[in-house]
Each structure stands twice: as structure tokens, then as C-alpha cells.
Amino acid sequence: MSQSKVFQDAKSALADLKSDMTLMSGGFGLCGIAENCIDAIADMDVKNLTVISNNIGNSGRGLVKVLIKDKIKKAYCSYVGGNPDLEERMLAGQIEVELVPQGTFAERIRAAGMGIRAFYTPTGYGTLIAEGKEVKEFDRPCILETALHADFAIIKAQKGDTYGNLWFKETARNFSPLMAMAAKTTVVEVEELVELGDIPAEDVHLPGVFVQRIFQGSNYKNDIEFLKLEGQQ
Amino acid sequence: MSWDKNMMADKVIGLFTDHCSVNLGIGLPTLIAERIPSSKGIMIHSENGVLGVSGRPTKETVSPTLINAGKETIAVGDGASYFDSSLSFGMIRGGHIDFCVLGGMQADAKGNLANWMIPGHKVTGMGGAMDLVNGAKTVIIMMTHFSKNGDPKILDVCDLPLTGKEVVDIIVTDLGMFKPHDGKIEIIELAEGIDKTDLKMDTILK
Numbered sequence: 001m002s003q004s005k006v007f008q009d010a011k012s013a014l015a016d017l018k019s020d021m022t023l024m025s026g027g028f029g030l031c032g033i034a035e036n037c038i039d040a041i042a043d044m045d046v047k048n049l050t051v052i053s054n055n056i057g058n059s060g061r062g063l064v065k066v067l068i069k070d071k072i073k074k075a076y077c078s079y080v081g082g083n084p085d086l087e088e089r090m091l092a093g094q095i096e097v098e099l100v101p102q103g104t105f106a107e108r109i110r111a112a113g114m115g116i117r118a119f120y121t122p123t124g125y126g127t128l129i130a131e132g133k134e135v136k137e138f139d140r141p142c143i144l145e146t147a148l149h150a151d152f153a154i155i156k157a158q159k160g161d162t163y164g165n166l167w168f169k170e171t172a173r174n175f176s177p178l179m180a181m182a183a184k185t186t187v188v189e190v191e192e193l194v195e196l197g198d199i200p201a202e203d204v205h206l207p208g209v210f211v212q213r214i215f216q217g218s219n220y221k222n223d224i225e226f227l228k229l230e231g232q233q
Numbered sequence: 234m235s236w237d238k239n240m241m242a243d244k245v246i247g248l249f250t251d252h253c254s255v256n257l258g259i260g261l262p263t264l265i266a267e268r269i270p271s272s273k274g275i276m277i278h279s280e281n282g283v284l285g286v287s288g289r290p291t292k293e294t295v296s297p298t299l300i301n302a303g304k305e306t307i308a309v310g311d312g313a314s315y316f317d318s319s320l321s322f323g324m325i326r327g328g329h330i331d332f333c334v335l336g337g338m339q340a341d342a343k344g345n346l347a348n349w350m351i352p353g354h355k356v357t358g359m360g361g362a363m364d365l366v367n368g369a370k371t372v373i374i375m376m377t378h379f380s381k382n383g384d385p386k387i388l389d390v391c392d393l394p395l396t397g398k399e400v401v402d403i404i405v406t407d408l409g410m411f412k413p414h415d416g417k418i419e420i421i422e423l424a425e426g427i428d429k430t431d432l433k434m435d436t437i438l439k
Binding site: 028029030031032054058077078079080081082087090091099101102103104105106107109110121122123124125126127128129158168169170171172173174175176177178205222223224225226227228229230231232 | 279280281282283288289290291292295296297298299300302303304305306307308315316317318319321322325326345356357358359360361362363364367368394395396397398399
């Protein structure tokens with residue numbers, strides 16, 4: 001490591017993100033999204049981004065902030081329900097959306113990070129998803145799916161050390177470790193930036209070798225989409 | 234008299250074996266989580282990365298980073314674990330999840346399921362449904378028997394885009410429990426007072 005991975009903030013860590021690049025964005029719904037990075041990109045002078053994210057934000061929040069500034073040319077995602085801003089642009093043909101079954105989506109990203117070029121899966125066989133894809137019969141018919149790479153990944157972790165070793169809280173992990181592996185440059189924002197050794201080696205969820213940049217985030221909203229408490233409904 | 238939502242949920246729960254793993258889809262199936270008796274020792278999986286869901290949190294324990302695939306806040310019980318999306322879908326695709334329960338727009342006599350889009354009208358996306366129907370050992374569909382227009386949702390052949398081909402094992406509706414078998418629909422059970430003719434699927438009944 002010739003240079004420190006630690007950056008000041010989202011703006012400095014994303015300074016070389018350019019138009020026409022491919023961007024992965026971690027999180028499931030609004031859970032575990034890189035809030036500081038998303039806000040920074042919404043204010044940057046970039047356009048024609050290809051975005052790979054399970055949900056392109058929701059109800060005006062998350063990546064919707066980037067979407068409504070018409071910075072996204074193409075999106076890969078598994079779910080668009082509850083996102084009227086995206087559905088509207090999709091039906092009007094203003095954005096190209098490739099819907100990918102969620103498990104295939106995760107595995108295509110993981111494959112990129114693991115050096116696997118493509119894989120066969122039964123998911124999607126006999127559906128619109130299989131159109132134009134090679135089908136091969138194993139114990140049952142499977143379709144060929146290829147790896148998904150990116151120029152940048154923006155992810156959030158609860159804790160990270162200065163080498164980029166990460167620890168995620170509860171279900172906030174989701175796609176983030178996979179995206180960190182699949183992108184050329186992975187930018188991580190954390191709620192707690194800690195020193196080397198503060199995360200015990202056994203508790204590292206993602207080794208820092210997959211992380212290029214890390215910064216201490218701020219002003220987290222950690223929005224809840226659907227609050228359900230015991231005794232309700 | 235047709236079954237209400239809770240009775241439908243209980244019929245589905247009756248199919249679960251003790252100590253099995255279960256994935257519950259968005260919509261009607263979420264009711265099931267709150268009605269499973271703890272004595273069954275069932276582990277509930279949610280594909281966003283948790284095994285061991287146990288109902289809802291309190292005001293004191295609620296956490297924005299602890300949600301299910303419907304993005305609702307949840308609680309977990311002893312023995313729970315968290316993992317990334319790839320491992321989560323590996324559990325599904327690898328055949329380690331015993332049952333999945335999904336909602337449906339249409340299902341048919343061949344065991345096909347459609348539940349992710351209405352062309353030109355509504356697109357929600359498939360989320361994890363395509364992986365679940367191809368990976369879970371037993372696929373249960375829980376849905377109302379008729380659409381809002383009054384059309385039966387169990388058909389000879391689905392006309393909406395498919396979620397999975399020949400994947401459905403059991404269908405539970407408000408009128409009964411059914412099984413696609415040899416291109417026909419077998420009746421496993423009817424709700425009390427419901428007659429075959431009420432089902433409006435005469436031509437496909439076994």
C-alpha cells in the first residue's frame with residue numbers, strides 16, 4: 001500500500017468518477033445505502049451513468065436523488081416496485097432498465113469479483129429473462145449468465161479500519177461486499193472509522209484488499225421504509 | 234364460507250415440517266411469520282440476508298438495519314445469522330431452503346407461475362421470486378382465488394409473463410388447497426361450504 005486509502009469525504013473520494021462510467025451502489029431498499037456518496041454524485045457534473053443496484057432508491061430517497069437529475073442512462077436492478085420515479089421514466093422510455101432476478105444479480109456481481117466469466121443457472125429458464133441467452137441441459141435446463149463489472153462501487157459499512165477491513169451491521173450487508181469485489185475502485189463510507197486491529201480478524205466481514213478508498217461518513221438518516229412493531233396489524 | 238387470510242396462513246403452516254427452513258414472499262405470505270408456533274422450531278429466511286426471523290421488534294429494539302425482503306422492520310430470535318446476498322441466494326438456489334411461500338397473479342395447471350409484471354401496465358420486477366421458485370424444495374403459492382375483476386387466477390395456461398416454468402407444488406387460495414398435476418388441477422381440500430362449481434375452473438379440474 002503506497003498511498004493511504006483514507007479520504008476526507010465523499011466528494012474527494014469520488015473526484016474521478018466520470019460521465020458514461022458504470023457505478024455499483026450497495027443496499028437493499030434504503031437499508032445500508034451509501035448516503036454520503038449518493039448525495040455527492042447527485043451534485044456532481046456527471047451524466048449517462050450505468051447504475052447497478054438492487055433498487056434504484058425508493059419513494060424519492062436513495063438513488064432516486066441521482067435518477068431525478070437524469071444522470072442515469074441504464075439501470076440493472078431486480079425490483080422497481082414502490083419507486084414511481086423509476087417506473088415513470090421506464091414506461092416513458094427515458095431510461096433503459098434491465099431487470100435481473102435477484103439471486104442472479106448477486107451472483108453476476110460476485111462472479112465479476114471472483115474472476116468467473118459466466119455461469120449456468122436454472123433461474124429464469126422459460127421466462128422473458130432467458131430470451132437471447134444460451135440454454136444448456138444439466139439435470140434441468142439452465143441459462144448462461146455473465147459477470148457484471150463496474151468502474152466504481154459505493155458502499156456503506158458500520159465499521160471500517162484504515163486498510164478497508166469492514167464490519168456490517170445486521171441486514172445492511174446485502175450486496176455491498178459483492179460490489180466491493182466487482183468494481184475497479186470501491187469507495188466505502190463508514191459510521192465508524194477505526195484503527196487497524198480494532199476489528200478483530202475473526203470479525204472482518206470483507207477483507208480490505210477489496211477496498212480502495214474509505215472515509216468517515218456523516219449525518220446518517222438510516223431511513224426505515226416500513227416501520228412494523230410488535231402488536232401491529 | 235371462504236377462508237380468511239389468517240386461515241389461509243394456517244393452512245400453509247400446516248404443510249411445514251418441524252425444524253424446516255422457510256422463505257416468505259411479500260404480501261399475503263408475510264402473515265405467516267407471526268402465526269408459526271414456536272414449538273415447530275422453524276427458521277425463517279429472508280433473502281436480503283437473514284435466517285432466524287422472529288416477528289416484529291418493539292419500539293425499544295427496532296433497528297433501521299434489520300429488515301425483511303419487504304423492507305419492513307423485523308426481529309430475530311436465538312440462533313439467527315446474517316449474511317450477504319450471494320450466500321443468501323446460494324441457500325435458495327442450492328436447495329437448502331425447504332419451503333418458499335409466494336404471492337401470485339396467476340398460476341396454471343402445468344405448475345407455471347406469473348407474479349412479476351403486467352405488460353404495458355405494471356412492472357414491479359421479479360425480486361428474488363425467479364430464484365426462489367427454481368431453488369426452494371417445495372414452492373407454495375398463496376393468493377386470492379379471483380382477481381379484482383372476478384377472473385379465476387388458476388388457469389389452464391398463464392397468459393402473463395412467467396416467473397417460473399413448471400415450478401409450483403401447492404396453491405392455497407381463499408377457497409381451497411390445490412395441486413397442479415399432469416396438466417390438471419387436483420383438489421386437496423376445499424373451504425367449508427365451497428363447491429367445485431364455485432371455483433370457476435371446471436375444465437382444468439382433475
